[in-house]
Amino acid sequence: MVAGTRLDSQDPHYREGAACLQTGSGFFRVQSRPSRDLSVLLAAHQATRAEGPQHWLDLMAGCGIRGLRWGLESAPQSPHPLALWLNDADPERMDSLQANLKPLSGHAGVDLALSQQPAERLLRQAYLDQRRFDLIDLDAFGCPNGLLQSALAVLRFGGVLILASTDGRSPTGHDRVAAVRRFAAAARAHPSSWELALRLQLAALAREAWMLGRGLEPLACFSDGRTFRLAVRLHRRVGADEEGSLGLLARCEHCGDQAVQPVLKLSGWRACSCLSEVGRWAVSGPLWLGPLQSPALLQELLTLSEAMPHSLAPPSRRLLERLQADPGLPVCCWSTDELAQRLGLAGPPPLHRLVQALQGDGYWAGVSGVMAGQLRTDAPWKVLLQRCADLA
Known part of the structure; x- marks a missing residue:
């Protein structure tokens, strides 16, 4: 540069x-x-x-x-x-x-x-x-x-x-x-x-x-x-x-799911996407x-x-x-490298095609302007994984 x-x-x-x-x-x-x-x-x-x-x-x-x-x-x-x-x-x-x-x-x-x-x-x-x-x-x-x-x-x-x-x-x-x-x-x-x-x-x-x-x-x-x-x-x-x-951002290291809660409406966390009880939320915040x-x-x-x-x-x-092009909402972002690793793919899914697939399903999705190779979306974690698998 x-x-x-x-x-x-x-x-x-x-x-x-x-x-x-x-x-x-x-x-x-x-x-x-x-x-x-x-x-x-x-x-x-x-x-x-x-x-x-x-x-x-x-x-x-x-x-x-x-x-x-x-x-x-x-x-x-x-x-x-x-x-x-x-x-x-x-x-x-x-x-x-x-x-x-x-x-x-x-x-x-x-x-x-x-x-x-x-x-x-x-x-x-x-x-x-x-x-x-x-x-x-x-x-x-x-x-x-x-x-x-x-x-x-x-x-x-x-x-x-x-x-x-x-x-x-x-x-x-x-x-x-x-x-x-x-x-x-x-x-x-x-x-x-x-x-x-x-x-x-x-x-x-x-x-x-x-x-x-x-x-x-x-x-x-x-x-x-x-x-x-x-x-x-x-x-x-x-x-x-x-x-x-002002709120909290939670992520399960085991399954990769994420969740967000504002401090003003803080209550119990929903269950993550783990099929067993192995998963546990790791919470960051308060943050913006x-x-x-x-x-x-x-x-x-x-x-x-x-x-x-x-x-x-x-x-x-x-x-x-x-x-x-990226206002920073919704809060949850996922790395395409992580998605590929969790699905056992040879490489990350095409980012723009993944965004288009999620938008076609009626979810908000866009490319992150903060970190390369990441997308933000309000789609549930299991839907996101399924669309990645479909593209692969």
């Missing part, structure tokens, strides 16, 4: 979108361009719907590439002025930040501020100063949950929080004790582990928003297996039945049972990208198109 361009082998500059800068010796992943493209489009979308000046915060700016692209690509989409604040706690980053952001110095309509503070201190001081932001990018190392309430407290109603987590072990069921500490939840190993991690992170975000009396709307959620990324919009009030999106994506907004971003020709690399466009 080509995410950006080095100008030549002797030049330390890196080009991405409209930005040209030096990434420096700190941590930087060229492969993370899809997340940066998404942040640029979300910032531009915020700018187009703004009714007044915009305030955007890059809380962990690194080399400053997101802020530079915001200023060069996103800000021109709005007639309103932009207050752009880039922060990184590492004091050794400041010289690099100042050099990389020179193109925004004196840039019409952009008021640039740089700082080097711990994220928690900046957010708490912003709250005390009654500063609010329309867009916050929190690109954290490890689990970001300790910063969630502070970030949401300074996010405007209708504002967007873009969140990243590199904590892959605890929410995917590989460190269950850490999952209890960080998410107050059980996390069990699951074939759809990336989606499980995203839903646990969304549940943590929703609980923090609800404690503030606010509502939460997922806009886009995805992962490359290394970093888990979410974009959510904060609403003034909790939506109708929004609390019904609602949608993972906003297909309408993602379509608006794809349309907006046509007017911003440098904003969306081909791999990023393919990612957004996959997410736009």
Whole structure:
């Protein structure tokens, strides 16, 4: 995947979108361009719907590439002025930040501020100063949950929080004790582990928003297996039945069946599909049972990208198109590799043919946009197995 361009082998500059800068010796992943493209489009979308000046915060700016692209690509989409604040706690980053952001110095309509503070201190001081932001990018190392309430407290109603987590072990069921500490939840190993991690992170975000009396709307959620990324919009009030999106996901390791229950309607679990009493549910959660994506907004971003020709690399466009086609419902996902293994097939069934067969039976079925080779459906487990066997 080509995410950006080095100008030549002797030049330390890196080009991405409209930005040209030096990434420096700190941590930087060229492969993370899809997340940066998404942040640029979300910032531009915020700018187009703004009714007044915009305030955007890059809380962990690194080399400053997101802020530079915001200023060069996103800000021109709005007639309103932009207050752009880039922060990184590492004091050794400041010289690099100042050099990389020179193109925004004196840039019409952009008021640039740089700082080097711990994220928690900046957010708490912003709250005390009654500063609010329309867009916050929190690109954290490890689990970001300790910063969630502070970030949401300074996010405007209708504002967007873009969140990243590199904590892959605890929410995917590989460190269950850490999952209890960080998410107050059980996390069990699951074939759809990336989606499980995203839903646990969304549940943590929703609980923090609800404690503030606010509502939460997922806009886009995805992962490359290394970093888990979410974009959510904060609403003034909790939506109708929004609390019904918090629940539990159960899976029987023996037979592969799955079941879901909202916390508000929690009761005894139904029997799994085991023919004997060997099977037993392994339950994960509480986690988010609602949608993972906003297909309408993602379509608006794809349309907006046509007017911003440098904003969306081909791999990023393919990612957004996959997410736009998969709202994240129903919750239960199955891997075609697991289906083939359970049926003793030589290889996985053709995914799109399996989706069509289930749809022909009157069930909802679609390809997962979160993990390759997976489908989500509301068809009973035995029906799903039978359709796989028919295709084989």
